[in-house]
Amino acid sequence: MLSSQQDLHHAWRWLDQSLATGRKDWQSYSFSRAGIAAQQHHLASQPALQAALTRLTEEEVEDIDANPAKLAQFFAPYLPCIEQAPTLLAVLLVPDEAAVDSPPVMPLPFWLTNGIQGRKLEQIRHFIAALPTPARSSLEWCAGKGHLGRLLAFHNAQQNVVTSVVSAELQAELCTAGMALAKRHDVNQRFVQQDVLADDAHRLLQGVQQGLALHACGGLHQRLITLAAQQGTAELHIAPCCYHLHNAACYQPMSAMVRAESLMQLTRADLKLAVQGQVTGGQRVGRLRRQEVTWRLAWQLWHEQSNQTTEYQPLPALPKQLLSADFSAFCVWAEQLKPTPRLSDSPTAQVEMLEQAEQLYLEIKRADLLRHAYRRMLELWLVLDRALYLTEQGYEAHISSFCHYQLTPRNILISAHLKT
Template sequence: MYLDVCAFGTRKRQYISELVACVDQGIIRLFSHLRHVTEMTDFSSHFQILDQWLVRHRRWWQFQPFHHRQSIWRDETPALHALLSELSESEILDLSAQPSRVAQQLAPWIDDALLGVQVEAQLQQKLAQFSVNQHERLHYRVNGRKWQQIVALAQCVPPTGEIVEWCAGKAHLGRLLAFNGATTTSLEWQASLCESARELAARVPVDMTLVHCDVLSSDTASYIRPTTHAVALHACGKLHTHLLQKVVAAGASGVTLAPCCYNLIPDAVYSPLSEAGQVSVLQLSRDDVSLPLKQTVTAGQREQRQRDQELAWRLGFDLLQRELRGIDVYLPLPTVPKSLLAGDFQTFCQWALARKQLDEVIPSSIRLAEIEQRGCQRRVEVRRMELVQSLFRRPLELWLLLDMILYLDDAGYDVTTGTFCDYSLTPRNWLIHAVKS
């Protein structure tokens, strides 16, 4: 129906125009709300699909291969055991980096084996891309791969306004954002890193403030404000969940986060942030949430050889300690000094016994060379079990990512997510970008 407003008086025409404007604004708000609900439903549905799939297939991934002396599927699923036994160690390592091929191999035993790959593709959204100016002095003493990650993340951050860099390290990201026009405050708790950051900032004068503080303390409350946009590149575990809680509590304008090291949490069990995560029957231990971190793509040949040797020696020592103690239970070891790997297996075992405060003396009847060889054989068996687990690495990481996204979504943030750089630069390449509605 056509309404001829010209037929009305001036006051009535003004009233009708205002009424139409109000209706238009109402329609805009309604569509904005519907868009928000639709996106929330998409994130929620993806979370529920992954959640149910991970719960249904727990026996395939929720275990620790180190704890088992032989394949846990040897008797239960002999056909799968036979398939895995035919793979050499190099074939296992090559295959584990190709989720689609792993899914095809495991499809006879794991239904919807490609689900994780499909959900990952569906979650990919177009991230905002801002132009970033660089200067050669900005990446002084930053290796090429790390600098590419920093630039890639900076391109997803609005280049102006108040930026708070969380867990800044040497503040490379904050310095780049400040160089591009943002007013940056970088928070870091290690004094030596703060000092290095100040030295680097002096090379290219920029508008930034470096703050030496513990981000987990209450002192940071004054830095996360409604006017600030928080950024963090690979803040680990409790550090990135704490940041999200601070952002929501303060009603900050936004956050751009690339999470990392989900296992670095204070509790033995992961505490979900979202309501959907909290009601899930999936209980994740610290060991469970370390699963996504087991895939590496950046190690050189020397580093890979060291990892192979350390793994074999750890597994060999585990066989030794079970025999010495008469207890057939895995005994975890702390971080191994790299210098120790330059020695021999006997020195490694003596170090391990001392660190675990065990008084057992290695009897001369025990052939350490044979145990070392068995450790190498066991390493291959462990990697066969890890190959099956590898199918669930990315889906579990996406579950953790969606838990954070839904937490922000529930708090009224518009969230986009996607990969901010290539997987070859870093396996932790998923990004959460949220702006207050």
């Protein structure tokens, strides 16, 4: 756990220097022929690392990529910043399993948790267990159906602590569903339909003791931090997620110190690296993930060939039902978004592109593994930017892991208490 302001400053400076020094390892993007060629050219200057990566099988790449400890162990002989990482980084890369693996002692009846998926339920349990003494009033930010708020209100009532929970959510249908659940289970929770980016969002924090956000995206959790600082909210407990969402094309640091001293200018594409961590989701999930990557690569190769370009052409998030269809259906979807000669009309070209994608798939996964060696460092850099901002606003802030990485890669918790 990082707690003192000096620790936070020291950690951020080390990370900034390390990331700036190694930027050619992690800022390149390999999802195109040109990208792969550029990565191989860069790796040629590190022949030992290049050879080690080339020896990895697809199964070994997947195993290392899903385990921060193995990722650090593999790259330590080749990347000085991994080998020389201070204790604070090692602790966050490899959480104390004894502290975070065991389910928290929090009896919850089955009827209260119906409808919450197992992994999400355990994340909520661990998040609540990491909170200090119950607050008299809590605001759940970007609440969805308010699962966190509902379980927190029930847990506090079981401890004979009188508390209230307000859950703020943009979508009216989720508010309605959440209110129905709160009423059914008789918990002290109410909902407010609110766009948290709107000018009047500050009203949500009036009279609230603590603000809570479990995996609120990028600019949304940053909005909670800035509004809470303006309103003088006593406590904040935030597990950040999706740093690239609701942010400008060029990242604007929150902390004045970070803005003044950083050696880097991060783009939205850079921020995506911080959330590329995957955890084991079973054979079917792994198969579908591989299928999607192969399809995207095949379409990228077609884009390059048919348009005589080396430019990477990104596609948005894929509707998951398409993964149950075939590659031709994927092509139709992609062509509607990105005008290009119709691959969907040529079964022969589809087979050719898929074969080429299969040949390049492992090269890309190996190249991505090198980038992923820096992803936890980049995420911690972003988390520290938020924590340092809070210290500049009069808070005592610390960061820790509230659950194990295998439960969720987004397991870092920022806790802040306003100094009196």
